[in-house]
Amino acid sequence: MATDHTAHHDAHHHTPSFAQRWLFGTNHKDIGTLYLVFSLVMFLIGGAMALVIRAELFQPGLQLVNPEFFNQMTTVHALVMIFGAVMPAFVGLGNWMIPLMVGAPDMALPRMNNWSFWILPFAFLMLLSTLFMEGGGPAGGWTLYPPLSLQGGNSIAFVIFAIHLMGISSIMGAINIIATILNMRAPGMDLLKMPIFVWSWLITAFLLIAVMPVLAGAVTMLLTDKFFATSFFNAAGGGDPVLFQHIFWFFGHPEVYIMILPAFGIISEIIPTFARKPLFGYQAMVYAIASIAFLSFIVWAHHMFTVGMPLGGELFFMYATMLIAVPTGVKVFNWVSTMWKGSMTFETPMLFALGFVVMFTIGGFSGLMLAIVPADFQYHDTYFVVAHFHYVLVTGAIFAIMAGTYYWLPKWTGFMYNETLGKWHFWLSTIFVNLLFFPQHFLGLAGMPRRIPDYNIAFSDFNMISSVGAFGFGLSQLLFAYIVWSCARGGARATDRVWEGAKGLEWTVPSPAPHHTFTTPPRIDDRELAHGDVSH
Amino acid sequence: MANTTHDPNVYYVPHGSKWPLVGSVGLFLTVGGFANWMNGSTGLGQVMSLAGVAILLWMMWGWFGDVIRESVRGMYNRQVGVSFRMGMIWFIFSEVMFFAAFFGALFYARALSVPWLGGVGDGAATNAFLWSGFDAAWPTNGPAAIGGDFGLIPAWGLPLLNTLILLASGVTITIAHHALKAGQRTRLLVWLGATIVLGVIFLVFQAEEYVHAYRDLNLTLGSGIYGSTFFMLTGFHGLHVTLGTIMLIVIWFRCLKGHFSRDDHFGFEAVAWYWHFVDVVWLGLFLFVYVL
Amino acid sequence: MMARRFLTATALLAGSAGAALANPKPWQLNMTPGVTEMSRQVYDLHMLILWICVVIGVLVFGAMAYAMFKFRKSKGAVAARWSHNTTAEIVWTVIPVLILVAMAWPATKTLIEMADTDDAELTVKVTGYQWLWRYEYVGTDVNFVSKLDRDSDRTRMLRSGLDPAAVTVDGENTYLLNVDRPLVLPTGTKIRFVITANDVIHSWWVPALGWKQDAIPGFINEAWTRIDTPGTYRGQCAELCGKDHGFMPIVVEAVPPAQFAAWLGETDAIAKAARAAEAAPAVAAAPTADAGASAADAQ
Numbered sequence A: 001m002a003t004d005h006t007a008h009h010d011a012h013h014h015t016p017s018f019a020q021r022w023l024f025g026t027n028h029k030d031i032g033t034l035y036l037v038f039s040l041v042m043f044l045i046g047g048a049m050a051l052v053i054r055a056e057l058f059q060p061g062l063q064l065v066n067p068e069f070f071n072q073m074t075t076v077h078a079l080v081m082i083f084g085a086v087m088p089a090f091v092g093l094g095n096w097m098i099p100l101m102v103g104a105p106d107m108a109l110p111r112m113n114n115w116s117f118w119i120l121p122f123a124f125l126m127l128l129s130t131l132f133m134e135g136g137g138p139a140g141g142w143t144l145y146p147p148l149s150l151q152g153g154n155s156i157a158f159v160i161f162a163i164h165l166m167g168i169s170s171i172m173g174a175i176n177i178i179a180t181i182l183n184m185r186a187p188g189m190d191l192l193k194m195p196i197f198v199w200s201w202l203i204t205a206f207l208l209i210a211v212m213p214v215l216a217g218a219v220t221m222l223l224t225d226k227f228f229a230t231s232f233f234n235a236a237g238g239g240d241p242v243l244f245q246h247i248f249w250f251f252g253h254p255e256v257y258i259m260i261l262p263a264f265g266i267i268s269e270i271i272p273t274f275a276r277k278p279l280f281g282y283q284a285m286v287y288a289i290a291s292i293a294f295l296s297f298i299v300w301a302h303h304m305f306t307v308g309m310p311l312g313g314e315l316f317f318m319y320a321t322m323l324i325a326v327p328t329g330v331k332v333f334n335w336v337s338t339m340w341k342g343s344m345t346f347e348t349p350m351l352f353a354l355g356f357v358v359m360f361t362i363g364g365f366s367g368l369m370l371a372i373v374p375a376d377f378q379y380h381d382t383y384f385v386v387a388h389f390h391y392v393l394v395t396g397a398i399f400a401i402m403a404g405t406y407y408w409l410p411k412w413t414g415f416m417y418n419e420t421l422g423k424w425h426f427w428l429s430t431i432f433v434n435l436l437f438f439p440q441h442f443l444g445l446a447g448m449p450r451r452i453p454d455y456n457i458a459f460s461d462f463n464m465i466s467s468v469g470a471f472g473f474g475l476s477q478l479l480f481a482y483i484v485w486s487c488a489r490g491g492a493r494a495t496d497r498v499w500e501g502a503k504g505l506e507w508t509v510p511s512p513a514p515h516h517t518f519t520t521p522p523r524i525d526d527r528e529l530a531h532g533d534v535s536h
Numbered sequence B: 001m002a003n004t005t006h007d008p009n010v011y012y013v014p015h016g017s018k019w020p021l022v023g024s025v026g027l028f029l030t031v032g033g034f035a036n037w038m039n040g041s042t043g044l045g046q047v048m049s050l051a052g053v054a055i056l057l058w059m060m061w062g063w064f065g066d067v068i069r070e071s072v073r074g075m076y077n078r079q080v081g082v083s084f085r086m087g088m089i090w091f092i093f094s095e096v097m098f099f100a101a102f103f104g105a106l107f108y109a110r111a112l113s114v115p116w117l118g119g120v121g122d123g124a125a126t127n128a129f130l131w132s133g134f135d136a137a138w139p140t141n142g143p144a145a146i147g148g149d150f151g152l153i154p155a156w157g158l159p160l161l162n163t164l165i166l167l168a169s170g171v172t173i174t175i176a177h178h179a180l181k182a183g184q185r186t187r188l189l190v191w192l193g194a195t196i197v198l199g200v201i202f203l204v205f206q207a208e209e210y211v212h213a214y215r216d217l218n219l220t221l222g223s224g225i226y227g228s229t230f231f232m233l234t235g236f237h238g239l240h241v242t243l244g245t246i247m248l249i250v251i252w253f254r255c256l257k258g259h260f261s262r263d264d265h266f267g268f269e270a271v272a273w274y275w276h277f278v279d280v281v282w283l284g285l286f287l288f289v290y291v292l
Numbered sequence C: 001m002m003a004r005r006f007l008t009a010t011a012l013l014a015g016s017a018g019a020a021l022a023n024p025k026p027w028q029l030n031m032t033p034g035v036t037e038m039s040r041q042v043y044d045l046h047m048l049i050l051w052i053c054v055v056i057g058v059l060v061f062g063a064m065a066y067a068m069f070k071f072r073k074s075k076g077a078v079a080a081r082w083s084h085n086t087t088a089e090i091v092w093t094v095i096p097v098l099i100l101v102a103m104a105w106p107a108t109k110t111l112i113e114m115a116d117t118d119d120a121e122l123t124v125k126v127t128g129y130q131w132l133w134r135y136e137y138v139g140t141d142v143n144f145v146s147k148l149d150r151d152s153d154r155t156r157m158l159r160s161g162l163d164p165a166a167v168t169v170d171g172e173n174t175y176l177l178n179v180d181r182p183l184v185l186p187t188g189t190k191i192r193f194v195i196t197a198n199d200v201i202h203s204w205w206v207p208a209l210g211w212k213q214d215a216i217p218g219f220i221n222e223a224w225t226r227i228d229t230p231g232t233y234r235g236q237c238a239e240l241c242g243k244d245h246g247f248m249p250i251v252v253e254a255v256p257p258a259q260f261a262a263w264l265g266e267t268d269a270i271a272k273a274a275r276a277a278e279a280a281p282a283v284a285a286a287p288t289a290d291a292g293a294s295a296a297d298a299q
């Protein structure tokens, strides 16, 4: 292989064959595109499952699916959304933008980059195929708690191996990103001059490498408990079912920040652009991300306040969890300060970014409430928790991904998307998503447990509203798919800078970004960077 | 080749490789086969996973082959070398975290779950209502004595010997590295060869220990939490030693072929780091699994 | 025969039923304060943090709204150049810390109280099964299982065609919130629960008592309550435990201590008799299979 390609070394500009480009390709932009398309497909699949859930919950009584199938939908919905939609979307954005932002010719390890991606379709083929197996897919919740998760049928081994594959993919992706950021920056792109999106990804990648292997270990123990007679999670043999929860959440909590830190990065790129003012407190933003990442390793048991931990443990995990509000608050305040005395316009990326700030903060508030142990004794495993994490994940992570997509789409395609439709997409999404998830707070407080297919009459009204919101929000996403698709096909030509206030290296290359950029490192012009005065 | 004179200021970006996709298919078949196997479709499972492993081996052969060819042709500048090194370091870090999960399980069982079952600390009610009569002590196979009585492997026999062997192998590979840097080919091959031999001896002893445990001591994966942690930790470690030994053998042949220069031998270094990592994990095992 | 005696036992409770009902209400927006000192503390804590969050939210979103209104390009706003302000940054790091301490303080106090299960006057062992609960009054022979009532059970079948709204007790909808046999508890008494499970993890939760506690197979978790008001309090299993996780409710029937003592005495006597009857057939052999069956029933 290498031989042919060195032979064609100067032949980049010939169009490579379809397979060369999309199956065997090593170009970070193509791989980024693959990730993003994959992610969108997974979002629609995971969303379709959510719609099954919401349809069944539309009214009390079981109308559509068995409880078994309902539980499979809940479980697979979450796994698909987390590992299939949100994480690959961020990796896709990272692939596309990090080399452009730091002035690198490509990712540091381009072949491995291709591998990271191509493991994913196989992993999800395996995961989704379990739904059609005897005994159905996994039905023990995405958290896979034993002993319940071990009661599954044929799916168990496949699900576990699918998770192993996803882990391998994430770890390789993360290694690549770290190597790219640390090793491939153009001369003069000091660490503390990097765009904040790059910073957020650097730290996220570190989290990924630290916790994905732990998840792999946890599910490996599940596998051996099921098939090889080990007793990790069996009290009769000296183990403890709760041990799994500790290991799982040691992964799981950093995982939720893996799904939000790159979002912070995207928002921190967009707000300065549309406020036409440098990001407020650049260094504080970097330190805040780092502190959040650090704290994420010592708060895992806040998911387990009701398992019967010793008092000291409950207190420790409560205090540590609450502390996360401080660096997160710094981020929120800095975003608002960036807007303050700016000169704002409200194109679609900015709308999504502002929506993010408001609704993520609402999700953060409910998170903080959950951190208060005695109160969590009431909230835990109710729809209040469901409301919390969908605010941070849907109006947080997903909104940020959409904001980033609108923001960089013209750079990718060379065309402007349809701004009117974009605004429609934003407003429809925002209205429906709140209809969808806000009432879930009430349901949880009134006592509706999560992961149930049917409920008491008292919960009918808010569930109905929530389901209407879900279908409205889901349909609005078809608009998103349409906007992206039509922007890829044509439209008004995008300028190189695209947005009046945009700063950073990625805006110095043509739109669409040529297949190869920065094959020789660019010169860094500090005035072109987005963080203003970073000397303090 | 016309283009072997790659501009050293340009980071070499390979163009197109089928190996990643081949590797994905290989992984998919391997684990899919295992899963079928576990679910009782033994025949199908075996065929699938063996095919998968074969494809993975083919992939490694081809992929590493490409890398070696490119490297030998001098297409990698220093910056590419740094990327490779970072890749390897972070990969090893991920392995450390994988082991951390199992060490975590061991510590949790020893410090928390077993004492609780035995009524210590917060476990008074657990012991009184569910497992009265069970006394917490390590090693244990739990209050239900899962797997039946078992014997132990004393730390100061084979495990100690194995510790010394691995420590020695850490020294031999370092000597080999110095030899490589000094350009002394024979010395390099001898000491690297010694490292391989030590690795193999370690594995043989380890296998012997397992046979002894299963046959004579009734100590198995099914011996409650002790058996679980013992075999999973030492087993995954053994697997890593096996991989490390194979890597050493590959590197030995590459040294023989003269692939490495005195100041550019990433392949060698990567394997050496990996070997040291395996070594350090063993020290942790020796301490926490055998001695304490 | 056993069934009739069981009825008399429940008749004892009839007087207290309806004293306080803790069913969730349609359009209910908030948690209820519950019926114990602890549940009220939890409620107050919940309201405290809720209001703190609301206030911070109003400030932050208010500032954002002001900025969006005031500093828009279309209104001719010109962007300032500054990009940090150390004083402000210190202020909004320190103030949140203080707010957090203000929240953590009462939370810690409440938590410490909740963790103290000493000096209980009654111990009830709760065991979760797929998909029902077993209750044992420790120190007596009273030991029975409690599972979803038949009305709800029939209605909840896939496409049963039955109307969930029609499942009621005393005019309150009890769909999925009623059981065949409630857990009877005395008011004004410190009751300790020892909670475990037999198969997978469950979680025992009655919102009116202010907490939930996981039931872990092989381990005992402890919790306690002291119920102020007699009444019927409903809850549900709160940890995914398989296909019928949504169908293993909990009903606590709280009665005044004297009434409880009477109930416990009678039920214990029935249980003891049943146990004796169970021991007997071993000697008296065949014809008493019926008694064995009802003993199992009472178990």
Ligand code: HEA
Residues within 6 Å of the ligand: A143, A256, A257, A259, A260, A302, A303, A304, A321, A322, A324, A325, A326, A328, A329, A330, A332, A360, A361, A362, A363, A364, A365, A366, A367, A368, A369, A370, A371, A372, A376, A379, A380, A381, A385, A388, A389, A392, A393, A396, A397, C053, C056, C060, C096, C097, C099, C100
């Ligand atoms: C992107 C994902 C994401 C993010 C960012 C968060 C953020 C937070 N989460 Fe969330 N969480 C999840 C995803 C996420 N969570 C998921 C998926 C679950 C459920 C998993 C499952 O069981 O399936 C969960 C569950 C969960 C629980 C367990 C609930 C239970 O099961 O009982 C808890 C408990 O402490 C918690 C807490 C928090 C906290 C304190 C934060 C903090 O980071 C929030 C910090 C932000 C703010 C506080 C707002 C902004 C701050 C200010 C404006 C400053 C001033 C504010 C104050 C001083 C109050 N989360």
Ligand code: HEA
Residues within 6 Å of the ligand: A043, A044, A045, A046, A047, A048, A050, A051, A053, A054, A074, A075, A077, A078, A079, A081, A082, A086, A140, A141, A142, A143, A386, A390, A393, A394, A397, A398, A436, A450, A451, A452, A453, A470, A473, A474, A475, A477, A478
């Ligand atoms: C990033 C993560 C993420 C995302 C984006 C979402 C998105 C959504 N989630 Fe999900 N969710 C989780 C993560 C996520 N969720 C997790 C971790 C759990 C916990 C699981 C567990 O308990 O184990 C959960 C659980 C969960 C529940 C609770 C289930 C239960 O406890 O029983 C519900 C119920 O309403 C729900 C709903 C939704 C909805 C309506 C969306 C919507 O935002 C989805 C919108 C998108 C669409 C609707 C797709 C649009 C596509 C179309 C309209 C085309 C359809 C095509 C065809 C039909 C051909 N989710």
Ligand code: CUA
Residues within 6 Å of the ligand: C128, C129, C131, C201, C202, C203, C237, C238, C239, C240, C241, C242, C244, C245, C246, C248
């Ligand atoms: Cu029992 Cu859920």
Ligand SMILES: [Cu+2]
Residues within 6 Å of the ligand: A252, A253, A256, A299, A300, A302, A303
């Ligand atoms: Cu968390």
